[in-house]
Amino acid sequence: MSFERPYKGLKVVDFSQGVAGPYCAMLLAQHGAEVIKVEPKEGDWARNLGQEYGQHSAFSVTANLGKKSIVIDLKNPKSQSILDKIIADADIFIEGFRPGVIERLGYSYDRLKKYNPKLIYLSISGFGQTGPMSKKPAMDPVLQAFTGFMSENKGSDGHPHRTPVIIFDMTTALYAMQLIASTLYARINEDVGRKIEISLMEAAAAMQSIRLMSGYMDGPYTHASSPSGTFKTKDGWIQIIVVKNHEFIKFCNAVGWKDFLNDERFSSNAKRIGLEKLLTEEVQKLFINKKTDYWKKLLTEAGVQNEKVQDYSEFVNSEQIKILETISWLKQPTSDAIWPIPNLPGMPKLVNGSYLSTAPALGQHTREIMLDNGYDNKIIIQLIEEGVII
Numbered sequence: 001m002s003f004e005r006p007y008k009g010l011k012v013v014d015f016s017q018g019v020a021g022p023y024c025a026m027l028l029a030q031h032g033a034e035v036i037k038v039e040p041k042e043g044d045w046a047r048n049l050g051q052e053y054g055q056h057s058a059f060s061v062t063a064n065l066g067k068k069s070i071v072i073d074l075k076n077p078k079s080q081s082i083l084d085k086i087i088a089d090a091d092i093f094i095e096g097f098r099p100g101v102i103e104r105l106g107y108s109y110d111r112l113k114k115y116n117p118k119l120i121y122l123s124i125s126g127f128g129q130t131g132p133m134s135k136k137p138a139m140d141p142v143l144q145a146f147t148g149f150m151s152e153n154k155g156s157d158g159h160p161h162r163t164p165v166i167i168f169d170m171t172t173a174l175y176a177m178q179l180i181a182s183t184l185y186a187r188i189n190e191d192v193g194r195k196i197e198i199s200l201m202e203a204a205a206a207m208q209s210i211r212l213m214s215g216y217m218d219g220p221y222t223h224a225s226s227p228s229g230t231f232k233t234k235d236g237w238i239q240i241i242v243v244k245n246h247e248f249i250k251f252c253n254a255v256g257w258k259d260f261l262n263d264e265r266f267s268s269n270a271k272r273i274g275l276e277k278l279l280t281e282e283v284q285k286l287f288i289n290k291k292t293d294y295w296k297k298l299l300t301e302a303g304v305q306n307e308k309v310q311d312y313s314e315f316v317n318s319e320q321i322k323i324l325e326t327i328s329w330l331k332q333p334t335s336d337a338i339w340p341i342p343n344l345p346g347m348p349k350l351v352n353g354s355y356l357s358t359a360p361a362l363g364q365h366t367r368e369i370m371l372d373n374g375y376d377n378k379i380i381i382q383l384i385e386e387g388v389i390i
Contacts, residue, residue, distance in 0.1 A: 004348060005032030010184075012036065013087050014067065015107065016096035017044040018139070019169035020200060021124045022063035024176040025094050029066035030347055030356055036086060036369060037067040040074065041390060043362045054334030055362050059166075061332055061339055066356040070370075071363035071390035074105050078388045083107070085373050088116055091193075092180060096124040099134045109195045120183050120193040122176055128199040138200060143168045147204040148212060152221050172203035226272040227251070227279040230309060236292040237309035240283075240299065243269060247304060254302035255286060316340050325349055333361040363390045 001008055010033040014025040022037070022044065029035040037044070046059040070086075072079050087093060093112060095102045102108060102123070109121040123129065126138025127146075141162045144150045149168075150160040179196050187193060205212060215221065223229060225243040242251050245268065252260045266272050272279060287295055292308045299306040310318070316327055327340045328350035341357075343349050350357040366389050370380045383389045 001032075007184075008032035010034070010091045011089060012092040012094065013038060013083075013090045014094045015102070016094045016124060018046050018096060019059060019063050019166050020172040020176070021094050021096035021122070022046065022060075023170060023173035024122070024124075024180070026063050026065050026067065027173065027177045027344070028092065028180070030344055033092070035067040036365075037064060037069045037360065038074075038083065039069055039071050039362060041071060043071070047362070053337040054332070056332050056335060056359060058339075061341065061359045064359040065341075065350070066358070067360055068365035068369060069360035069363055070366045072366075073388055076386075076388045078383065078386070080106055082370075082373070082375075082383075082388070084115065086369065087112060087119070090116065090119060091184075092120045092122065094122045094124070098137065099125055099129045113193065116193075117191065118187065118193045120180060120187065121195045122180060123195065123197050124172060124176060125197070125199045127201045129197050140166050140169045140200070143200045143204045147201060147208065148215065149204065149208060152211065152215070168200050168204040168207070171207045172198060172200045175203045175206065223273065223276060225269050226276040227283045229280060229283075231284050231287045233287050233292040233295060234290055238287065238292050238295050239307050239309060241305040245269070248272065250302045251299070251304050254298055254304060328352070328357065330357050332359050333364065366390060 012035040049059040127133040228241045
């Protein structure tokens, strides 16, 4: 154990697929835990989401760095004794099936805790373990719609839009990680573990707490300050935020709005919000005449909050990113692609070729895991021939 790898010595068995459960398990691996990813013959379905590069996609690389992969047929009767042996000394078990599925497979908390009483058991679902929607399948876009997020994320066409950032899967993983962390701490003085239940729906609600409450109490979203927003320039877009009076003064001085400085109509943020339509139109008429970099330089020098709207390539290649080494460029098994993988905040940098920087190929560690759990080569070969493991 160390500050760098505080979970060294912990063992995690990860049955989950997709993003939420696997990303939580990946974080545990980065903190030092041994994470065994249990996959079906066709692999975690996240391996096939979006563009595929060998046996990986952006989803599966992000969520599985630092894990070991074992492929085993959960429906084969011989698989349970193998997995029971692997789980027997595990500290954490993670599953993300729809409610009822894990019980049918034979890996309920009630059964596992009988032979591993200190096990911390994490169940991740879409809408929760009970209730009228509990059995309904739910990926991130569905939760964006259900929880109100999409209704607020409207484009110029007025239509609700999903964001392609997998925000609620990732948020669920982070909430799950902090629940596991607190449970591990409490378990120091306990003789038993516990079951943790978390859903994408609950995580989405918690993540949106501020906007959810203000939206419920006050109605549809409006800007909290003016002039603020995203504006078209001659060659792109720029985001500005002007809140306090001294910021408005700086903005006016920078862009040459001398008449606005002494106009009583704009003397407070509350008054400016009341005239948001006017201010927005005036800013847009101004900004469209020059390029983004001109406005960025001008406003930055004036001390006004602003930034160019960049795409991911621009962001990854920006000077600030390079100086802070925010991105590591890594290869992964089964493909020659080079991935720009963000380093985890506050964690050691990912290094090309290292164990923690590698998402495993499908079944890459099956033989290793079987040997570690007392199976000899003869039995392993027999189980492979019988299709129990791969």
